[in-house]
Amino acid sequence: MAENMVVFSGNSNLPLAREICRHLGTQLGKAHVQKFSDGEVWVEIQENVRGLDIFVIQSTCPPVNTNLMELLIMIDALKRASAGRITAVIPYYGYARQDRKVAPRVPITAKLVADLITVAGANRVLTIDLHAGQIQGFFNIPVDNLFAASVMLDYLKERFANDLVIVSPDAGGVERARAIAKRMESSIAIIDKRRTEPNEAKIMNIIGDIEGKTALLLDDMVDTAGTLTQAASALAQQGAAKIAACCVHPVLSGKAIEKINNSPIEEVVVTNTIPLRQEASSCSKIKVLTVGVLLSEAIKRIHSNDSVSSLFI
Secondary structure, three states, X not given: OOOOEEEEEOOOOHHHHHHHHHHHOOOEOOEEEEEOOOOOEEXXXXXXXXXXXXXXXOOOOOOHHHHHHHHHHHHHHHHHOOEOEEEEEEOOOOOOOOOOOOOOOOOOHHHHHHXXXXXXXXXXXXXXXXXXXXXXXXXXXXXXXXXXXXXXXXXXXXXXXXXXXXXXXXXXXHHHHHHHHHHHOOEEEEEEEEEEEOOEEEEEEEEOOOOOOEEEEEEEEEOOOHHHHHHHHHHHHOOOOEEEEEEEEEOOOOOHHHHHHOOOOOEEEEEOOOOOOHHHHOOOOEEEEOOHHHHHHHHHHHHOOOOOHHHOO
């Protein structure tokens, strides 16, 4: 790659950052990112970045606040070191589910995080599968929201070819399900869900024909796996012959792995936007696909000021 580009990374997803650098034919920039004993994040950029095109790779995954602060402080350090342009590469954008007021006197935290990243000094944001596309409008800088479908489709076509129905776990995911179903040449079904409180949902009804078919649950993330496993149980009760799931961001918090293991789901396809914790990496039901090539290609195009629109599929 060109000499005037440097890729840095926080501690949230170093394996993905190193993979991206391998595809770019470069090394990770030298930076020291650590915590003091009281929990404060400390960053030192250990090479000259004056006037250079900088990319900072950092998912704001658990521990969310620590990783977010690492990103903000790294951007600030690079800005104060006179970096030419700073692109925040955020494979998983945390706080994205808090994107609107759902009750009186609650925050819109996704907007707050966007403001923090912008004020810290980022000139551009590159991310994958935002929970809600309108979050792009929370930023006053360019945002490239890539889709992991391009990474997953070949595997899904090979693995789930016959009698397939794409299932959206809620009404909000219908557009995503329809786009994948069109490319898979399959039908879709929708699960009517009522959320009683955060991280708690109750499955109400299934709209569509899934009897005797392979049901592929499609979502942008799997957190506690409550919605996913309840949906799988409902599909099994309605006569689905086989049940699998495809979720871009494997948050997998709490007892998610236990729920997945005890569910009728045969396989959960995820990406490496978030590194799997040990319990998840040893789960035989989880299949991980990499977004390293997708992100490295986007970084190349952003650096050379080429169009990235062909990556939005």
